Each structure stands twice: as C-alpha cells, then as structure tokens.
Amino acid sequence: MNAGYDHAARWALLTALLAAGFHETWLRVVREQAAGAGSGVLLAPILGAALTAVALHLRRRPELPIHDRQSDKIAGTIVLAIALMVQWLVLPRYTGSYVLLHLDVLAAWVFLLGGCVFLFGLRRTGAFWPAWIVLVVVPPGAVRLASYALGGSGTAQIVVALLVVLTGPVVVAAPALLGRVRHRDRGSSDGGGHARARRTVVYRREAWRSAPLLVVVALVLALAPLPPGVSERLATGPPTLDGPGQVIPEGWQELETVDYPWAGRMFGPSATLQRQMIRATRVRADWDQLLRPRVAAVQSLTVAGTGVLELFPLEMTFDLSAARVSPPRTVDLGRGVTARYRTVIDDENLLTWSLLTFAWSRDRGRVQRVTLITVDNHEFDAVFPPTVPGTRSTFTRLANLLLRGSAAVTDTNPQDKDLDMLIELGTELVRAQWTGQ
Secondary structure: OOHHHHHHHHHHHHHHHHHHHOHHHHHHHHHHHHOOOOHHHHHHHHHHHHHHHHHHHHOOOOOOOOOOHHHHHHHHHHHHHHHHHHHHHHHHHHHHHHHHHOHHHHHHHHHHHHHHHHHHOHHHHHOOHHHHHHHHHOOHHHHHHHHHHOOOOHHHHHHHHHHHHHHHHHHHHHHHHHHHHHHHHHOOOOOOOHHHOOOOOOOHHHHHHOHHHHHHHHHHHHOOOOOOOHHHOOEEOOOOOOOOOOOOOOOEEEEEEEEOOOHHHHHOOOOEEEEEEEEEOOOOOOOOOOOOOOEEEEEEEEEOOHHHHHHOOHHHHOOOOOEEEOOOEEEEOOOOOEEEEEEEEEOOOOEEEEEEEEEEEOHHHOEEEEEEEEEOOOOOOOOOOOOOOOHHHHHHHHHHHHHHOHHHOEOOOOOOOOHHHHHHHHHHHHHHHHHOO
8 A cells, every 4th residue: 555545544544533532522512612602712723733734744854764663552552541531530520611621622632642653653743743732732721711811702712713723833933943043053064864864654554553442442432421511401481581680589579789790791792690689578497597587699690692601600600719519409490490509618708608500591592590699697798609700710720620639629518508498499480480470
C-alpha cells in the first residue's frame, strides 16, 4: 500500500473512533448549540489545531531516523489512561457544570493525542506540538469562561473562537522566526547532515497492531454516561407570563421585589432576574416552634431558551466558594412539575439555607428557572444569601472540587429542616400560576 494511502487510512480510523467513542458528546454539542448555549465555540480549538498542523507541515524539516516503539507504547498508554480518567472519574464530579466545562470534549482531544502516538509514533506526533497545545492545553471550560468574560454574546464567542484559531499559527510563526535567527547565527556549519536524514513514522504493521487497543478504549469511553440536561427536567408551565416574577399563592404576602440589572449581560439581552421576598400570613408550629411567620424568597430567572440554563447552572448565581451543598432530592409539585431540593451550609458566612428549584417553559419560547429559598434564621430581619454573578466563586468551587474532592463541597449529612415547608410552598406556587392565586 502506498504510504500516503496508509496514513490516510490511519487518520480515517482515528476519526471513526473519535466519532464513535464520543458520539453522545457530539450530539449534545449540536443540541446545546440549537438551544442557544453557544457550544459551537468549543469546536474552535480543532480548527485552530488543524491550521497549525498545516502550517507546520508546510515548513517541516527532515527528521533524524530515530524510532523507539517501546516509548510510543508507554507514552500512548499513559495518554489514553488520562482520557479514560477524565471521562469516568473527573467528569462525574462536575455534573452541575457539565455544559460550562464540557470535560468530555477535553477527553476526546486527549484520546486523539494518544491514538496519534500509537499510530504515528511519539516523535512524529511531538513534532506538531503547537497544534496539540491549541487542542489539549486550551480546555473547553477556558474557552467558555473567556467568552463569558467578554459578555457571552455571539460577538464575544466569535472573538474567542478567532483568538483560539489564530493562537496556533502565531506560535508556529514565532518558532520559525526564532529558528531563522539561530540558523543565521550558526551559519551552515552542520554541513547539511539533517537534510540527508530520512523521515520515519511507525511502520504499517506496527501501527495496525495498535488498532484493537484503540477500539477497546473508544468502546469504554462510549459507555461513560453523561449528566442529564436541563431540557430533560423541563416542565410545561402556564402559557401566560405577566412580568418577571410569579403570582404569590394564598397564605403569603409579598414584602418587596428586587430586580438584578446584570442579568441581561450574563444571560442574554432579553433575560430578567427578580427576587420576591414573601412572608406567611399564618403561623404554624411545624414551621417554627416559636410561632414566628416564616419568610421565603422566590427567585425567577427568565431566559430565551434552555441553552442558557444549561450553560449557567443555579450554582453560578450564588457565592458558594466556601459552601457545602447537599445532593439534590427530587420532589413532585404537581401539574407535571418536578423540582430538586438541596441544603447549603456556608461555613464562611455562618449561613445555612435550603432551596427548591424547578424549570418550566412559558409563552413565546421563554424558559424560567424558579428557586424558592429559606434560611435557618426565622427572625424577620434574617439575612438571605445574595444573588450574584458568581464567576469568581465558581472558579474557587471548581478548584476545591478538583484539589480537595467532593467532600470539600458536599454536605453529606443534610438536616432537611424546611423540606416539607418548601414542598408545600412550591406546590401552592405552581398551582397559583394557573389559578391566579
């Protein structure tokens, strides 16, 4: 077989394994892009890596005929093991930030790197190191957060994509310029020895012996489950939507409303975020032993589509950098609405609170995420957790989760003090949106 056809066949195998091993990932990216999450920007690194590889190929130089298949196998096995660990061990830790980070896309690029080491050799793969820097060292989460830092709009995504794409060619141009300067300083004293060297890659038989291993790894990667998306939990809400908040149910009175103007910058120009502070008009001993009227917050985020909720999970609207959150419990609020209940212990601010959240579709394609919040302090002037665009706290929380493990950010022994109260309030709130009271 001609060497060109053989190399093309190896790339065809890698492409097929990349598509099969991460088929669910690519489908999720397409669906997220269609839902408005802007996930298409995650594919910018592969375009930048491809352009970088072409630039390197055009200026490639003869290589020394050095080849160590044992080194290829060791390095390739380590890289494939990293891909498996990212997909099976690291990704489950970040289920709440799955769309934001898309660690499965990073695992795909690492798998591609390991496959290239096996099929083409460590030396030949390493010769394209600037392309791998663009593809592997620039993680999807960094692309996402950079886009968000510039405003999160379509223009910001295009700017970030262009920066990523151009990174590789700029790196190639810089080593080329540096190489010319060094070559000029050395003169031609090497006598052209490298020019007579023969280019070598892994021989055909050795390369195809690695194919079964790559197939098995791709199969194991394909079996890794991905976190469920918001669209899978999305309920059908009442069609009418009057204002950014909710109709307050009977037995509660509204104390004040707070609108957050930064919501449009974070969630899109048409997004609204409002918090309604409400107080019970009756006292109940099962809610407070001292018979104090309970206070709760109803927080409503209205956006243009589910993709925004996928990209910005609930945790990004609170400062949870020093907090421990309990695993979610699923509860039924009636009318087909399913909510998730969690408790939060903020060790830094000495604040313990509970929240119940659900998402539903409204009229004109808009989507709402409704969050009910209560705090352990039942006094009238109790402090509620502020709503903030939590970029900095998100960084801290993700770092703690990576370095210290899930125990550092998870409340494994929640008290669930307000579970019954929030379920009752949530059920009444859902009913009130249809009945108007």
